[in-house]
Amino acid sequence: MPPGPLSVPIFGNWLQVGNNLNHRLLASMSQTYGPVFLLKLGSKNLVVVSDPEPATQVLHAQGVEFGSRPRNVVFDIFAGNGQDMIFTVYGDHWRKMRRIMTLPFFTNKVVHNYSNMWEEEMDLMVRDLNMNDRVRSEGIVIRRRLQLMLYNIMYRMMFDAKFESQEDPLFIQATRFNSERSRLAQSFEYNYGDFIPLLRPFLRGYLNKCKNLQSRRLAFFNTHYVEKRRQIMIANGEKHKIGCAIDHIIDAQMKGEISEENGIYIVENINVAAIETTLWSMEWAIAELVNHPTIQSKIRDEISKVLKGEPVTESNLHELPYLQATVKETLRLHTPIPLLVPHMNLEEAKLGGHTIPKESRVVVNAWWLANDPSWWKNPEEFRPEKFLEEECATDAVAGGKVDFRFVPFGVGRRSCPGIILALPILGLESW
Numbered sequence: 395m396p397p398g399p400l401s402v403p404i405f406g407n408w409l410q411v412g413n414n415l416n417h418r419l420l421a422s423m424s425q426t427y428g429p430v431f432l433l434k435l436g437s438k439n440l441v442v443v444s445d446p447e448p449a450t451q452v453l454h455a456q457g458v459e460f461g462s463r464p465r466n467v468v469f470d471i472f473a474g475n476g477q478d479m480i481f482t483v484y485g486d487h488w489r490k491m492r493r494i495m496t497l498p499f500f501t502n503k504v505v506h507n508y509s510n511m512w513e514e515e516m517d518l519m520v521r522d523l524n525m526n527d528r529v530r531s532e533g534i535v536i537r538r539r540l541q542l543m544l545y546n547i548m549y550r551m552m553f554d555a556k557f558e559s560q561e562d563p564l565f566i567q568a569t570r571f572n573s574e575r576s577r578l579a580q581s582f583e584y585n586y587g588d589f590i591p592l593l594r595p596f597l598r599g600y601l602n603k604c605k606n607l608q609s610r611r612l613a614f615f616n617t618h619y620v621e622k623r624r625q626i627m628i629a630n631g632e633k634h635k636i637g638c639a640i641d642h643i644i645d646a647q648m649k650g651e652i653s654e655e656n657g658i659y660i661v662e663n664i665n666v667a668a669i670e671t672t673l674w675s676m677e678w679a680i681a682e683l684v685n686h687p688t689i690q691s692k693i694r695d696e697i698s699k700v701l702k703g704e705p706v707t708e709s710n711l712h713e714l715p716y717l718q719a720t721v722k723e724t725l726r727l728h729t730p731i732p733l734l735v736p737h738m739n740l741e742e743a744k745l746g747g748h749t750i751p752k753e754s755r756v757v758v759n760a761w762w763l764a765n766d767p768s769w770w771k772n773p774e775e776f777r778p779e780k781f782l783e784e785e786c787a788t789d790a791v792a793g794g795k796v797d798f799r800f801v802p803f804g805v806g807r808r809s810c811p812g813i814i815l816a817l818p819i820l821g822l823e824s825w
């Protein structure tokens with residue numbers, strides 16, 4: 395078994411380590427217990443990976459063995475007992491869902507078809523901020539406006555629908571449902587019932603709250619968005635043209651490839667995976683640029699020198715290496731999902747010479763891999779130049795030639811398919 399702090403019966407290490415097992419705490423524990431260590435959280439095993447070599451094993455070399463996701467009573471509610479794609483076990487259902495989602499969301503053609511729309515939504519955001527006098531006087535919190543932009547980008551891709559403003563009642567409802575879902579799923583309040591099965595009956599109230607929220611939330615997606623597209627498809631019959639991502643999904647349902655429930659969980663997954671992750675990265679990029687005016691000037695200089703007054707578009711982003719380096723540096727220092735989405739081995743496995751009991755939760759500390767001073771020069775510094783100088787060969791990729799010190803999107807089978815959208819959207823926004 396991997397090393398780790400001594401555990402006590404029933405509670406394991408839970409009372410020693412507490413609830414907030416964040417990436418910084420786990421990185422500091424790896425200094426004592428090594429690159430692969432084990433925490434017992436009640437009846438559950440948590441294996442923490444903090445070095446590129448075992449990370450390669452988990453994400454790539456033994457990608458099948460560690461390609462599942464751990465389950466718990468709360469995630470089972472939000473993922474419909476594995477009917478979705480992100481949180482489902484590795485197997486045929488996951489493969490089918492990933493294949494069906496690829497065509498409408500994750501191809502170069504999608505990027506090509508939607509990049510004008512992304513640019514338009516960004517221009518609208520900048521116009522709104524310019525028109526707001528408070529921006530120039532006391533300043534404003536731009537999170538809500540960025541959030542509106544990202545919701546509009548994703549809802550236009552999914553449903554060919556958008557929200558009018560931050561006050562649009564549907565926008566208010568959608569953001570409330572999603573943030574309540576994140577709060578309930580990521581809270582520590584249910585750990586006792588998750589870690590100690592004997593205490594599970596006491597979770598009933600919490601689980602009912604989750605079920606209630608989830609059924610209202612899915613009904614919201616269904617009534618306001620999915621059903622409307624289905625009716626348009628039915629009305630047009632044979633003549634129907636695929637107009638947005640959900641049309642592909644409804645098409646797959648009509649052909650019997652997936653169920654209606656699977657379809658609604660695809661919508662749920664995109665709401666969970668695509669919007670807040672990109673939003674956090676944008677906020678961090680903006681915060682770093684505000685605090686580093688010289689980096690701002692360098693981005694501006696590069697744009698005016700290379701594009702000579704032409705606007706930045708998805709198709710010319712590749713001509714702007716300093717801008718791209720700034721996006722990478724943001725993802726490195728402020729890794730949006732620092733521990734990736736947890737992995738799980740369905741069967742007993744080997745890792746770094748240790749035995750990993752079956753059904754262990756395995757987390758890769760991607761933030762530490764990208765901030766460990768043994769691998770990076772002055773990692774605490776925000777310095778895009780790093781990706782043009784000593785790290786010029788290091789890229790944020792999820793497949794192909796991967797540097798396992800820098801994996802903000804994960805790698806391999808369970809890596810983020812949304813990387814193909816996220817990188818250009820972040821590049822466009824950062825300028």
Ligand code: HEM
Nearest residue numbers: 480667668671672730731734735803804808809810812816
């Ligand atoms: C999974 C990061 C944007 C869809 C993941 C994972 C990470 C990640 C770390 C888990 C990898 C693993 O388990 O090893 C990010 C970051 C984003 C982003 C940093 C933005 C900056 C998006 C977008 C979409 C998306 C825009 C969709 C449009 C997904 C899906 C999965 C996933 C569906 C689950 C993959 C699976 O389990 O097979 N993402 N993501 N992500 N992401 Fe993203």
